[in-house]
Amino acid sequence: MSSELIHVKFEYAEALEAKKDILGLEKSFLKTADKIGKFNSLRSEEMKTKLRLQKKMRETSEILRIFKKIIPEAKMPHLKKEELRLSVGKSAKEEAQKKVEVKEKTKIIESRAIKPISKIQHASDDLESQIREIQEKLDSL
Numbered sequence: 001m002s003s004e005l006i007h008v009k010f011e012y013a014e015a016l017e018a019k020k021d022i023l024g025l026e027k028s029f030l031k032t033a034d035k036i037g038k039f040n041s042l043r044s045e046e047m048k049t050k051l052r053l054q055k056k057m058r059e060t061s062e063i064l065r066i067f068k069k070i071i072p073e074a075k076m077p078h079l080k081k082e083e084l085r086l087s088v089g090k091s092a093k094e095e096a097q098k099k100v101e102v103k104e105k106t107k108i109i110e111s112r113a114i115k116p117i118s119k120i121q122h123a124s125d126d127l128e129s130q131i132r133e134i135q136e137k138l139d140s141l
Contacts, residue, residue, distance in 0.1 A: 020141055027134040034127040054106060 010018070 030131050
């Protein structure tokens, strides 16, 4: 490469306008970053709420199982004993598969929900201060 310097001359008005445009873009980028941070914190809260709901659903399901054990079973004369055994066996297998799926989903949700919110709040404060600085620069121009 040669060591030639290239100079571009801008008029004062053009340079001022270009500087305003650059500052405006920087400001909009920071606002976008702030919105992304807020979205991530809301998403984290959503995951935590889903976990609490899932735990409550498990508790309710356990209570229903206990009630089923306490309440006497109705006699069904139209079904044979073999048919009853087959239908119970199938539901137990399906229930076991569902439990495994629920445990896997729970692990995924818990891993997503464990994100520190304090970093997001700190970043939000930092972004707001940067946006204020840019706005002051724009106002001074």
